[in-house]
Amino acid sequence: MNWAVAHRIAGIAAAQAHRDLGIDRTRYVPVHQALKTADLVGMAQPMPRLFGVYFSPADNGPAVLLNANLNIVTQRHTAAHELGHHQLRHRTAADDDLSPALRWGNGSWPDEEKIAEAFAAWFLMPRPAVLAGLDRICQGQPTSPEHVYRLARELGTSYTGTVRHLQNLRLLDADRARQWTKISPAALRSFLAGGAALPSDAHVHVVTADSHLQQVHADVGDVLIVRGGGAYFVSLSKGLARWTDAAQATEPVEAAVVTEELSDPAVLEVSAPGQDEPVQLTVMRDSPRAGVHDVWPD
Template identity: 90%
Template sequence: MNWGVAHRIAGIAAAQAHRDLGIDRNSYVPVHQAVKTAGLVGMAQPMPRLFGVYFSPADNGPAVLLNANLNIVTQRHTAAHELGHHILHHRTAVDDDLSPALRWGNGSWPDEEKTAEAFAAWFLMPRPAVLAGLDRICQGQPASPEHVYRLARELGTSYAGTVRHLQNLRLLNADRARQWAKISPAALRSSLAGGAALPADAQVHVVTAASHLQRVHADAGDVLIARGAGAAFVSLPKGLARWTDAPPTAEPAAAAVVTDELSEPAVLDVSAAGWKEPVQLTVVRDAPRAGVHDVWPD
């Protein structure tokens, strides 16, 4: 099976799963919640050499075991991949060294792994959510790798995976996708943060006038940046603090960092001189899951 066939199968299966699991296809997909809704037992624990495991009904499942040491973006992708095994009625699968960045498209993936991997992309990045995000970020036309990085932050996906999926959706041509895939996400994070060096797992979330009433899914250490003349946080709720490491830039900006104190959704108001009204958004903590799914946050 080639990747084109895998994506056609997975795209149909993901759309059906969105319908059956009550997923809003216009926004961020809560994959851990979807695992629960699908009736799978969910568990997460540190596993040095594994991304995840899917146990089929034939092996006392259905259940998924996730690596609790993964960052939230990688764990979300792994959860979607394991859910894909279930939705597609696959056998028990142990997913270890299946990094798309290393082995994408070289023919070495088994068919069931190809369709589960493609399912993860279509499940986490439904076309309506992609189009809505691009409309907010760049009027629907991604013109720079920073636009793709910002879209990935809205969807809770990896930069490289988002680049590939935009090509699948025919929203990015193959040449540009190849060029942009070579760019380091760390370089994009630093660029959006005004040249600052950030911890490896810290993400940058850009706030604009189009962010009004959006939900920002962030983990501790992530940075929120509002750029524009007079940009300012009207107030910072518990769990958010002014980012003191923000470097001076030519473009005025306000920056805040998510702290470990963020446990409940926090409402944040941001103003700027060029905005008609203050932007209000909700910051939601999304950290890697650990333990059994009965204690996972929704």
Template identity: 65%
Template sequence: MAHRIAGMRAVQAHRDLGIDRTRYVPVHRALGTAGVLGMARPMPRLFGVYFAPLDNGPAVLLNANLSAITQRHTAAHELGHHLFGHHTAADDDLDPALRRAGAKWPEEEKLAEAFAAWFLMPRPAVQAGLLRICRGTSLGPEHVYRLAQELGTSYAGTVRHLDHLRMLAPGQAGSWQKITPAALRRSLTGAELPAGRQVHVLTEASHQQQVHADVGDVLLAHVPAASFTALPTGLSCWHGTPVTCPALEVTDALAEPAQLKIAAAGRTAPVEVTVIRESPRHGIDQVWPD
């Protein structure tokens, strides 16, 4: 029931906040559009806090120590509290997989959590991403991992949402959630990556798409006879993989969106991709990058 209600509210929110439902959802910008003050600071035990209008809100306080993906999910969760008109809420457990067996979650938390999934992963964006990624092949765990990177969501959360969308066969969600993101990154690169680093696979279908990455992330060019025509500031060659395709690493020098061009066999024009740094937010909303 929570997912049915949250799914409908997310569609309304996309419409009201001017969100393109076919692509990556800019959740931090959505908070501002909704009139919610956004702030981020290090917090040892909390994911985030929603302050209702009765408590000098609406405002959202996020944990600045979270990864970009976790912070995006937390921001969407707190936005859900706001749009449902909930009371002030402090959230210290936003992952159902981490919850103690048998513990009850308040109804408001169920709605906000379900809203976060439907808001960050609209059905049209999921369908468009899988069309680019699968290219006529059967859906597998690596495809789901790649979709999660396109949408800025966690692998486990994306598996759960695909199950809610009824895009998985019975039992697939349970078995695929047992696969770790580290194993999928290793499968894509052939190498062990430090915790927190992600892999973004670029293909010809990535042309004119955006890649939201962070420092240390790896970009793999799965393009026939690929070569980079030039390396923008903030992207450097990565040699930590035994795979044969060209690979880049995002560095701390990436401040502004970078236009990456990949020459490919059989193409008269290069594959063009915009790489955007998706760093965790700090401070108040005016200084958060979009």
């Protein structure tokens, strides 16, 4: 089976899963919550080599085991991959060396793994959510890799995976997708932060007037950058603090960092020129899950 066929099968299966699991296809997909809704027993624990494991009903499942050491983006993708195995009624599968960055498209993946991998992309990046995000970020047309990075932050996906999925959705041509996948996400983060130093695992979330009433899903250390001349934070809730390293930026930036104190969703208000009312958005902490799914936050 080639990847084109795998994506056709996965796209249909993901749309059916969205319907069956009550997923809002216009926004960020809560994949850990979807595992619960699908009646999968979920557990996450540190594992040195495995990304995740799916246990089929034939092997005392359905259940999913996730690596608690993964960052949130990789764990979300792995969770969606394992959910794909379940939705497509695959056999028990242990996913260890299936790194898209190393082996994408070289023909070495088993058919069920190809379909589950494609399912993860279609499940986490439904077309309506992609279009809504692109409309906010770039009037619907991604013309720079920074646009794709920002879309990935809205969807909770990897930069490279988002570039590839835009090609699948025919929103990005193959040549541009090939060029953009060669760009380092670290370089994009640095550019969006104005050249200020960032922790290696920190993401950058850009806030504009079009962010009004949106949700930002972030982890500790992530930075929120306000775009728009003269825009500033009206106030910072508990769990958000001024990002002092913003002073290193090549030009003045208004920025906040997510701290360990963020547990409940925090409302962030930004005063933007030309706006009668402050821009309001909700910052939600989305960290890698650990332990059993009964204690995972939704």
